[in-house]
Amino acid sequence: MSIGERIKAKRKQSKLTQTELGKLVNVSSQVISNWERGYSDPNHDDVARLAVELDCSTEYLHGISGDKLSSKDVLVAGQEINLTTEELQLFNELKKHPVMFHDLASDPEKKVKELLKMYKMKKMFLEDDEELGDGFGDLED
Structure with a gap:
């Protein structure tokens, strides 16, 4: 699974639209769309903000760990x-x-x-x- 697919899955699990997630991580909905479709990848800072807002680890988003880390x-x-x-x-x-x-x-x-x-x-x-x-x-x- 790519980083874009993981972002999309976590966004949907969190019941957020691309616009809502974009506002939370200070990017446009178009940027979120590009990440999810694999047209571009988020930078390090964006991945960190995504992990916080999507309640997962950066390792999960990068595909290093198979399961998201719980908030605990x-x-x-x-x-x-x-x-x-x-x-x-x-x-x-x-x-x-x-x-x-x-x-x-x-x-x-x-x-x-x-x-x-x-x-x-x-x-x-x-x-x-x-x-x-x-x-x-x-x-x-």
């Missing part, structure tokens, strides 16, 4: 990591702090899961602190 699968350091919906939300929040993702080349799944656990623990402790107040209770003068 994340590619980190070239490896696919399966995350629960909650973990995916946390991971997306953590991505806002790139310093936390140094040295993911070795065993990225284990390291991402550890980061997620640390984030959950931090959040839990902060929630507990808010319930306890400042820890001094009521003091009389």
Whole structure:
């Protein structure tokens, strides 16, 4: 299956018209039509935007992987990591702090899961602190 055929299949699965998809990825409906019919191919940036809007991986669109990655699968350091919906939300929040993702080349799944656990623990402790107040209770003068 060509990249154009994959784009068309994913667009139809997403119930989008060529015009709607074009607006989402900032190209005309004619460009989408040309891609789908194999008259031209999307560039790297276009493929990245298509993958986001069509909820699939760039590898799927390029035909590297046979199956689309679900929204719970994340590619980190070239490896696919399966995350629960909650973990995916946390991971997306953590991505806002790139310093936390140094040295993911070795065993990225284990390291991402550890980061997620640390984030959950931090959040839990902060929630507990808010319930306890400042820890001094009521003091009389």
